[in-house]
Amino acid sequence: MRIVVAHGYLADPTRHWFPWLVEHYGAGTITVLEFPEPDDPDLGSWVHTAAAGIGAVDEETILLGHSLGCVTLLHVLNRLEQPWRLGGLVLVSGFVDRLPNLPKLDRFTEEPLDLDRVRRNTTARHVLRSDDDETVAPDITDRLAMLLDAPVTIVPGGGHFVDRQGHRSLPAVLPILDRLLDETAAR
Secondary structure, eight states: OEEEEEOOTTOOTTSTTHHHHHHHHOTTTEEEOOOSOTTSOOHHHHHHHHHHHHOSOOTTEEEEEETHHHHHHHHHHHHSOSSOOEEEEEEESOOSSOOTTOGGGTHHHHSOOOHHHHHHHEEEEEEEEESSOSSSOHHHHHHHHHHHTOOEEEETTOTTOOGGGTOSOOGGGHHHHHHHHHHHHHO
């Protein structure tokens, strides 16, 4: 069983709640990818980095994305050759639609994604968002959840779950990951 984490724009593995998550689950279980140029992200290099870091997916793989990391993971999954099966997908403050406040990220949403394909090939999906995210509006994340037929956990007052807003941990993600890990172990 393994969890692979994709950080977002302006982030890296040492930011936000990623170190806390590694400490909680252990480096043997969780890996946080490091994308090139997080302040000027390039779709091709981010997808390449994610695909290389993830390797082959299977029922014992859980992918966890935050913000731009979510759409990056979806691009990776869309490029996988069939057949494939992913154990779990957890998307925090995710989006697949253009963000009016961040046109710099438009290239990540211009290429159409087959989210039905992702849904069909992923055993469990879950979306987590706050009710006051000013970076990725809650309705944008809700639309992603609807397209993936994923349940949504809402954290009141969570903002965008970044360290500048005080988020060096994300306790709301633990029950989601624990359930997925238990289900993966039971298969």
